[in-house]
Amino acid sequence: MIRSFFRPPEIPAPVERTPVVLLGGHPGSHDARALAAGLPPWREVMGALASGADGVRLPVTRDTFWDLHRIAATAAYLVGAGRKAPALPPFVPNPLPDAPAALEGWLGELRGALEGFAVQIDAPSDELMALLATVAGAADPLNRGILLRLLGALTGGVFRGPATVHVDVANACNVNCIYCWFHSPLSADREDAAEFDTAWRSEMLDWATFEKLIDDLDGLDAREDVLLSGKGEPLLHPQCLDMVRAVKARDLGCTLFSNGVLVREEARRAVVEAGLDLLYVSLSSASPEVYEAIHPDHDGVAELEEVRANVRALTQLKANRGTPTPRVMMVDVVNSLNAHEVLDFYEQARDLGAEHVRYQLQHVQPYNAQLRIRPDQVEQLRLDIAEAHRREAEGGPSIVPNIDWQLATLEVSSGVWGHGRTPDEGCYVGWTFSRTWTNGDVSFCCSPKVVDSLHERSFSEIWQGERYAKFRNAARDLATHGDMTFSNGAKLLGDHCVGCPNYEGIGKLAEDLRRYGLEQFVRGRDRQRLRDASPDS
Ligand SMILES: C[S@@+](CC[C@H](N)C(=O)[O-])C[C@H]1O[C@@H](n2cnc3c(N)ncnc32)[C@H](O)[C@@H]1O
Numbered sequence: 001m002i003r004s005f006f007r008p009p010e011i012p013a014p015v016e017r018t019p020v021v022l023l024g025g026h027p028g029s030h031d032a033r034a035l036a037a038g039l040p041p042w043r044e045v046m047g048a049l050a051s052g053a054d055g056v057r058l059p060v061t062r063d064t065f066w067d068l069h070r071i072a073a074t075a076a077y078l079v080g081a082g083r084k085a086p087a088l089p090p091f092v093p094n095p096l097p098d099a100p101a102a103l104e105g106w107l108g109e110l111r112g113a114l115e116g117f118a119v120q121i122d123a124p125s126d127e128l129m130a131l132l133a134t135v136a137g138a139a140d141p142l143n144r145g146i147l148l149r150l151l152g153a154l155t156g157g158v159f160r161g162p163a164t165v166h167v168d169v170a171n172a173c174n175v176n177c178i179y180c181w182f183h184s185p186l187s188a189d190r191e192d193a194a195e196f197d198t199a200w201r202s203e204m205l206d207w208a209t210f211e212k213l214i215d216d217l218d219g220l221d222a223r224e225d226v227l228l229s230g231k232g233e234p235l236l237h238p239q240c241l242d243m244v245r246a247v248k249a250r251d252l253g254c255t256l257f258s259n260g261v262l263v264r265e266e267a268r269r270a271v272v273e274a275g276l277d278l279l280y281v282s283l284s285s286a287s288p289e290v291y292e293a294i295h296p297d298h299d300g301v302a303e304l305e306e307v308r309a310n311v312r313a314l315t316q317l318k319a320n321r322g323t324p325t326p327r328v329m330m331v332d333v334v335n336s337l338n339a340h341e342v343l344d345f346y347e348q349a350r351d352l353g354a355e356h357v358r359y360q361l362q363h364v365q366p367y368n369a370q371l372r373i374r375p376d377q378v379e380q381l382r383l384d385i386a387e388a389h390r391r392e393a394e395g396g397p398s399i400v401p402n403i404d405w406q407l408a409t410l411e412v413s414s415g416v417w418g419h420g421r422t423p424d425e426g427c428y429v430g431w432t433f434s435r436t437w438t439n440g441d442v443s444f445c446c447s448p449k450v451v452d453s454l455h456e457r458s459f460s461e462i463w464q465g466e467r468y469a470k471f472r473n474a475a476r477d478l479a480t481h482g483d484m485t486f487s488n489g490a491k492l493l494g495d496h497c498v499g500c501p502n503y504e505g506i507g508k509l510a511e512d513l514r515r516y517g518l519e520q521f522v523r524g525r526d527r528q529r530l531r532d533a534s535p536d537s
């Protein structure tokens with residue numbers, strides 16, 4: 001009996017002290033991934049840590065590995081009880097053919113740096129290792145840039161700078177192309193015309209900002225193309241030729257856009273000697289009458305002849321020096337005033353010694369809609385472009401294939417092209433392209449979508465930073481995130497996205513995924529979107 005009064009003291013059952021799982025370095029990135037993985041949100045993770053959870057566990061998956069240094073730094077801070085979190089480097093998949101081993105090595109480095117912190121880094125997931133092995137297996141000395149950008153697009157990370165950086169050098173222009181977004185006499189009717197005032201016209205990119213930018217591009221291995229252009233004529237910038245020299249001195253690819261008027265002797269010598277790769281000459285006419293119609297109040301005979309003479313002299317100079325560069329791309333912005341001349345334009349390009357022709361259907365905006373291709377011109381235009389391709393096949397200047405896609409998507413009644421394909425669905429421009437304005441703003445794409453400013457942060461910091469990552473990843477699903485806004489109030493999915501000039505890059509990305517056996521890693525909606533973006537579909 002006595003024994004029944006004896007009760008052993010109540011011992012609470014041992015509390016299961018498991019580490020919490022952290023998937024992002026801040027609430028936004030953690031919650032997005034946790035929601036997809038069915039794991040507790042940031043709020044609950046913080047609650048568990050406050051009530052004594054046993055440290056933090058970090059899964060290493062294709063969604064987290066590129067960000068793991070930041071997640072680990074946050075984890076160390078959270079469990080560090082006031083101790084300073086160590087500085088952790090990002091993953092660099094270098095050399096690419098050894099990417100899986102490089103990952104293991106880096107994870108070892110992180111684990112070493114976090115010794116003494118209650119942070120546990122998991123083994124990498126099988127899916128991540130398979131992805132890295134496929135990328136590594138496809139690597140050769142020429143495709144490193146492409147593969148690193150594909151790896152970024154498949155994982156959400158960024159492992160290399162953009163393939164093309166469009167650098168706006170000057171806003172002013174010495175001509176007034178009637179279709180031009182900024183300098184057409186018609187553009188006075190733009191809703192935002194007041195923004196393009198005298199102060200804006202005199203704005204030029206300053207040298208210090210430019211030099212820092214190209215140093216950063218060099219550091220980010222963004223070697224393919226620094227494109228010097230602008231909302232005006234870049235050769236009006238007094239240091240434009242020094243810019244070409246500076247880009248080439250760093251062994252980066254360089255393209256220069258010009259209307260051709262200022263491609264005079266000094267400029268020709270400078271671009272040949274510096275090794276400029278490609279010169280675009282936007283002429284859009286092949287006769288004095290059309291030149292005058294395209295450039296109201298300009299002397300069609302003298303100015304057209306001046307541009308022709310400049311290009312001819314450049315061809316001659318290249319021949320004299322025995323160099324193929326800069327290759328010349330004659331640009332024809334096709335509209336109702338010059339559509340009848342596309343074959344003459346082709347022959348003119350051949351006659352001037354140009355290597356390439358780019359026909360570009362005019363972007364139709366409310367202010368220039370009166371210049372759109374008329375329905376009665378479309379059939380002949382299609383026949384003439386087909387004939388130009390025939391001449392190309394016989395050895396004439398090469399034609400950039402963009403025109404075929406533009407004509408294929410042309411809505412005859414409105415003259416608008418590009419509907420019904422990317423990027424309404426999804427956009428991958430965040431891995432391949434970036435644009436900087438004369439005022440130092442960094443824009444997500446050609447239309448004004450301001451991510452940050454070069455006067456606030458370096459291009460490297462901006463490109464690798466969380467803000468860019470947020471837009472880059474959101475743009476993959478424009479249908480869901482199209483309303484996201486940039487710092488200038490522009491929406492991620494805006495009117496400019498119709499007839500987007502970057503659709504060519506997006507289509508190429510889809511093609512490359514297939515070429516390198518990476519399509520198997522494309523998930524869910526992305527899979528269909530990339531298929532739609534493929535040039536073959
Ligand atoms: C704005 S310009 C600046 C560089 C230089 N002034 C030039 O004309 O090449 C850049 C490119 O945009 C093209 N462009 C201008 N307005 C256009 C429009 N409405 N539609 C299509 N292309 C246009 C020009 O022909 C040129 O190739």
Ligand code: SF4
Pocket residue numbers: 173174175176177180181182183184230231232233258259282
């Ligand atoms: S030359 Fe270029 S910037 Fe100048 S008006 Fe023409 S398209 Fe616009």
